[in-house]
Amino acid sequence: MDYNIFDGLHEQQSSGSEMDLSEEDNNPFVGTHHLYASGIGTAIGEARPENIHSPPSSSSLPSSPAHSSSAGSSRASTTSSTSSHAVVEADAETEPFVSLSMSTTTATITKNAPHDTNGTEQIQIIDAGDFKDPWGKHAIGYVILYENNKIIRRYSEFHSLKQSLARLLPTIIIPPIPSKHSLFKYIWNPINATNDSKIISTRKKMLNSFLSNCLKIQEICNDTIFRKFLNPEYNWKDVLSSSPIIILPLNNLLAPPLNPTKPSPLHTILPIPSNSSLKNYNSIWQQHITMKSHNEVSNLPIEIVQNEPQFTHIENLFQNYKRIITHLLKNIRSNKSHFHSLSTYFAELGAYYNAFSLENDIAMPNSGQEHRGNSKNPMLEIVSHIEKIGHSFDIIYISSEILIEKYNFILEEPINELLQFLNESFKVLNFKKLKFLQYKILEKLIIEKETKLANLTEIENQLQKINESLTHSTILTDDNNTDTKAVEPTFVKKNIRSLSKSSSNSNSSGHQSEIRIGTSKLNYKTTTPTMNLNKLEIKQLTKQERSKQIKQLVQDLSKLKDCLSICVSDMLEINTSSYNSLMHMYNQIHLTVARILKLFTTSFKAWIKECLENWKLAKSQIDQVL
């Protein structure tokens, strides 16, 4: 992408003439920060005339004669507010957001003709501004152009779309949207027009990139919710309060990961691990795979075990990316502010040098005529010299400001987006982890129940034996009877000891993943109390009660085992789906970084060239003077 910093500028200017001026009434960009839009643009055009390729019909261009008298006047560009008005608007309309999108194939949006779409993949936010929603409320709306439809959505609607998508597609990394206004900003900057329009234009770019990113992810692109969002016939509020959204379970862990709207009855009774248990994930996982005494329920499918190192690797990598990129962003921001004050100094220097040259220019004629008419004043020679230097600083100021402005959408915004993407990736990773923790809870329950069942059946069997022998002994003598009576307690004692041992065992292991069960039908909590009670109760339990409990346990176990198998299959699904998504992300990160490097290099090079040419020009003119 061969990119000249000023190309965009001129195109923006020329496109200004083609804008529908009727929209100016509710134009939110009055007095934006794009101070280079008018005056500076012309100043540069003056310096590099080959760059001007705007059509002659561009009547909305600020009349250049007013500005071309001196480059210094470009700093006062804000004064010509009326003429810059249309241009500012055009500038905001056609900001080159292409660079923001995460795609490999940067869709080239033809700036002047948004209707010329080559394929259905084109999506663009063409306008942003005040509009009235169906309830007559004023709000900032973003006009999306997609498949020749114009859809107006508000920021909050984008926000809810993103949230809904995250719920519908827990294994997919959902592209980020710009963050909400912070309360801090509200307090410090009571909304004023310029600030507001700045936010709006940034949001517009970011939302645009959100939409084009979404289109590139097949799962999102094919989602009905997303389709409805892009369909002007749907009212978003209705969509939110209708089918797929409202039937979503409260927690994604209670639904099949790839199809959360259709949970099986078993899904709804799954346990939900707490988020705080996530930090123990690694140790639990380690414990799980190093545990030698696998019983058959603990056997995860081999591919899950095999995939795990890859997930860990990606997670570590992403964590490191996040750390470094956060630093990077901080650095770039401080650099930007330094650069900005530097360029302000350049502007001042330009002003002083120009004043310097003017001073001497004016002072000369007098002294030359009156007193030393014959000796030519030497200062006269270097007046133009000084002026050239002043001019150089002016130009450097302007091109630096433009470069700084570009910092925003070449560096800051994509890097910020990258960070958000990383955070979204962590969400997907966490979902995967939670699913495993869910599995562990089920596994533990099954083991507990099985132990209990085994104990109960053993006691049952032993009691049966005792009874048998008792019935035998009653037939025999009374002496024998006392003997066997003495036997029974010892048996029971033994059993109880072993039971309590196992229960304390399971307690200690169960500590790590404390279970909280909300609405599920299975009463997980009862397990531990029953075990403790057993010590006293088992003896007292009637035969009927015992058999009832055994029956219950068997039932629970079969249910739990079903749950476990569902969980395992969920895990498999999550693994493949999220792995794909993460790998996609992984590649995207590298591509994005590469593209940011490239884009920055191109703009930076253009800036250097501009400065160099300018200084060389000054030099050549100075040499002529000499």
Place this chain on the structure above:
Amino acid sequence: MTDKNKDDSTNKAKDKVRGNPQKPLHWFEIIVSDPQKRTGDPGSSSGYVSYQISTKTNNAAFYDNRGNSESIIVVHRRYSDLLLLHDILLNEFPTCIIPPLPDKKVFQYIAGDRFSQRFTQKRCHSLQNFLRRVSLHPDLCQSKVFKTFLVSKDWESHRKVLQDSLQPSKDEVTDAFMNAFKTVHKQNEEFTEIREKSDKLDRTVTKIDKLFHKVVKKNDSMSEDYTKLGTNLQELQELVTGENEELTGKLKIFNEGVTQLSYGLQDLTKYLDYEYIVDLKDLEHYIDSMRQLIKLKDQKQIDYEALSDYLTRSIKEKNNLISGYGGSNFFANKLEELAGINQEASRREKINKLESKIASLTGELENAKRVADGFEQACLKEIDHFESVKTTEIKQSLGSLTDHHIEFYERILEAWEKVDESL
């Protein structure tokens, strides 16, 4: 630096062609370089910084027939030596604008920063400016002390003699103080204009100087930013190694560009700090020196004006005596009459006295007028010279400013073109 010298010589060559009588007959190329810390004499406690002064000139006298203009005369001098040279010139050429020396920078002495590279480099450049200015002056460069300073291998012995010859001129100081509150009655329009112009120039240069100070500071933090950025990129590169070799390569190349940028910026900043700002500061000082000269000229004029006042008063008194008693003196006359003094005789005596006084005053007035006029003429000549030197200096320093910027941008352009190609 060599470029600058060439500029110097070509300029002078041009001037010679133009046949400007104000220009010195000979050209000089003086380079002050290589500041080195020397441990002082056993007696003195602290060390000092010695500067190497290399001179090339077409003035054969400087070589004492021991070489030609192609060979370079190298001597080592310290700041106090230059100060001595300055003071002697000031003493010997009262009607000349003696180029200023850099400040003594007492603060740096206290802070112990005196031997830092930044300080000595800056001073080095400033001293060079001083010597060049002296060498450009038609009278100063012919002075014996200048030659001795640049050539002598036995400076130490010369220094003692020179130091003794330099007598403190306290009278002038008090004189100047006495006249400090007097102003010239009839200021020459030309001087008013010169004063205004120099004030303006001074203001502008001061502002630009201040701004460049800020630029230097910002540049420093910018290059610091780039260094940090480089570290970040390095980390990222290490992380990507083994994941994506292509990206690793790209990051490495990009980082190279950032490093080059950081270095380039540092060099540019050094130039701005060590040379350009010094040039600006020296220009400010030069303007100050010029003002000093104008002040001195004003003093001569004030002397003349005071004298001329006195003369007018005396003449008036004489006329009064001649034309009669004069009402105001009635009582005095009466008293004298009573005292038995012959009025007529005393009047004649007075008139005679006044006449002789007037005669001597007129002579002195003429003298003072000559002095003042001569001074004024010398002053104007000096100011003309100052103007031309100033212009040349501005021209040169702006030229080198441009050159350094071009150099900087060319350097980083080269680096980033490489980056661009490889990405």
